[in-house]
Amino acid sequence: MISRYARPEMQELWGDAHRYETWLAVELAACEAMEELGEVPRGTAAAVRAQVRLDPARIVEIEAGTQHDVIAFLTQVEESAGEPARWLHLGMTSSDVLDAALAILLREAVDLIDKQVDALLAALRLRAEEHRLTPMIGRTHGIHAEPTTLGLVFARWHAELARARRRLRWARSGIAVGKIAGAVGTYAHLAPAIEERALAKLGLRPETVPTQVVGRDRHAELACALALLGAAVEQIALTIRHWQRTEVGEAEEPFGKGQKGSSAMPHKKNPIQSENLTGLARLLRAYAGAALEDVALWHERDISHSSVERVIFPDATTLAHFMLVRLERLIEGLVLYPERMLQNLERSGGLVFSEGVLLLLVKKGLPRQRAYEIVQKNALAAHAGRGRFRDLLARDPEVAGLLAPTELDQAFDLNHHLRNVDAIFARAFAEEHD
Numbered sequence: 001m002i003s004r005y006a007r008p009e010m011q012e013l014w015g016d017a018h019r020y021e022t023w024l025a026v027e028l029a030a031c032e033a034m035e036e037l038g039e040v041p042r043g044t045a046a047a048v049r050a051q052v053r054l055d056p057a058r059i060v061e062i063e064a065g066t067q068h069d070v071i072a073f074l075t076q077v078e079e080s081a082g083e084p085a086r087w088l089h090l091g092m093t094s095s096d097v098l099d100a101a102l103a104i105l106l107r108e109a110v111d112l113i114d115k116q117v118d119a120l121l122a123a124l125r126l127r128a129e130e131h132r133l134t135p136m137i138g139r140t141h142g143i144h145a146e147p148t149t150l151g152l153v154f155a156r157w158h159a160e161l162a163r164a165r166r167r168l169r170w171a172r173s174g175i176a177v178g179k180i181a182g183a184v185g186t187y188a189h190l191a192p193a194i195e196e197r198a199l200a201k202l203g204l205r206p207e208t209v210p211t212q213v214v215g216r217d218r219h220a221e222l223a224c225a226l227a228l229l230g231a232a233v234e235q236i237a238l239t240i241r242h243w244q245r246t247e248v249g250e251a252e253e254p255f256g257k258g259q260k261g262s263s264a265m266p267h268k269k270n271p272i273q274s275e276n277l278t279g280l281a282r283l284l285r286a287y288a289g290a291a292l293e294d295v296a297l298w299h300e301r302d303i304s305h306s307s308v309e310r311v312i313f314p315d316a317t318t319l320a321h322f323m324l325v326r327l328e329r330l331i332e333g334l335v336l337y338p339e340r341m342l343q344n345l346e347r348s349g350g351l352v353f354s355e356g357v358l359l360l361l362v363k364k365g366l367p368r369q370r371a372y373e374i375v376q377k378n379a380l381a382a383h384a385g386r387g388r389f390r391d392l393l394a395r396d397p398e399v400a401g402l403l404a405p406t407e408l409d410q411a412f413d414l415n416h417h418l419r420n421v422d423a424i425f426a427r428a429f430a431e432e433h434d
Contacts, residue, residue: 033197091189100178128154185210223291230284254333356411
């Protein structure tokens, strides 16, 4: 991932130095397990650990000749650690190291993402509580529908993000799997007990039925969880972009001192962060497609997945983490305009209360379809500018014959629409939801 969309902690996690350190941790865990079962002289792992000095540049230099990254790594370790290093990799194949190490790195990356999800959830909850009863128009198909509250919008985003976090945590568990089972997973040259002990030291579980690799459906599940996390981010970003439209004007992104919106138009303040997040979500979803393509491999393994994974998992986790950090700051600094929200709600002259009138007429004994026709006729007249909706209804003989003015007023009561907000909040932020 380019540095523009990478946070330092993720760059370090996926850097060469940390990757080789993780490979070494896998090799030493396997060596220690072999020591415990009498396959390797006691003290071998400790001797290697004390003497080895990993040199990423030297590993790259060796790989230029070997054209094999794990052999280059083992060669440099042996150069550095000397004679004890000959016991490393006993009975193992490259994927024993690579897949266990990838599981560890992915787990670490998910933990960074999970921490940032928590921060974003906290920011959303704060804004939700702040605007629990701030009225605004709800929109369906982009058209005014019925009243809602700004707090409910934030609460809905919180709920979707919490679901994304649950999927991510489930995928983290599924990916915490390795295999130290040899070339085709049959433990031909080492015992399953070695694998079990070694992986336990690394906090991993053995693959159920290994081949040369861990099943790639596990990795695809994580990529899909990240894609859905990105979709939750995009859901928020898309709405903020709409709110900031000049014609809507209900919210806008924070605009810093010295910030410029356009090279040509000095007046411009654009929703660039939200637009950026929308674009990055597209990229994050694309990684899931690549991961799904990697599931089907020839027989016990081919190498078609390898090149893909070198790109998509560092990039996807780095990108997801960056998006969450950006969105948290955006939510915290989002400038909101409740007065404009109320103006927009009232812009239709009460048309958004049409369902309440419809239901009152039905309760008074009118057939539903006839009540619908009456309300729609007056609504369309109001929409065409022939009067205010409530006034037209009051002058309609069929409506006036069934509803007293005080009853008609009930249908236009904003508080009626907001009376269950607290109940929704209680459900949205219940402990089991989190």
